[in-house]
Amino acid sequence: MSDIEIAKEALKLEEEAEKRYRVQEHLLKDPFLVALVEGLRRNEEEHGNFLREAIRRLGG
Amino acid sequence: MRSGFAEILKTLNLNLEMEKNALRVYRDFAERVKDEGLKDFFIKLAKAESGHINAIGNVIRMIIEKTFDVSFFCPVCGWRINFGRDPKVGDVTRCRMCGVSFELTEENGDFDFKRIS
Structure with missing residues (x-):
């Protein structure tokens, strides 16, 4: 895998995690857990x- | 299994597994990339994921050990209504901001609450 491919793979993981936490932010009712x-x-x-910036910098 | 937290514990444990996987992947990526800036970033990412693992793990432990307050946003004024660390279904608490009273309920293994005044 090239550096760009690795960075894109990592971006996919980060976007999935962000999406997962965004959904939980709206579903959770406990103020402490929402803040977490x-x-x-x-x-x-x-x-x-x-x-995303690194991928651009590397020419991807 | 701690009663009242079925879905929350399931969610937190899934989050924990996701973060552990990310940590493993980023450590591997840090070894494999050639670009120095990217290598440094993956080391930083692995450190961040370690922090996430500790944070989520601590919350899970607090819930299981009953050192975690059972609380909700007040549906009337948005303040925090707190049932304490080891409440029972039927316990009643009052919002300290707007004075409305709520009763603790449980549905499908998860604590919930209803307004009673």
Whole structure:
């Protein structure tokens, strides 16, 4: 696998995680758990943004 | 299995497995990529996923050990209504912000609540 392919594979994982946490944010009723998954979702979102930028930088 | 948290524990455990898989994958990716910037990022990602694993694992442990408050958003004013750490179905609590009372219920293994005043 090339670096670009690896970065794209990682982006897929991050997007899946972000989507999963976003759904949970709306389903959970406990304020503490909502805050937890919101924090996780934001973190995955940042990672996804970095990976998109890296893919662009590498010419993908 | 801790009563009142069936679906939540199932969800948290699935999250934990997902994060553990991500950690394993990113460690592998950090070894394989040639670009130094990307290599550093995957090391950082693995560190982040380790943090996620610890956070989720701690919450699961707190729920099982009953050191986790059973709480909800008040449907009237949006504040936090709290039934405490080891409540029983039928327990009643009052929202400290708007004063409305709620009773703890359980449905399909998960705590829920209903308004009673």
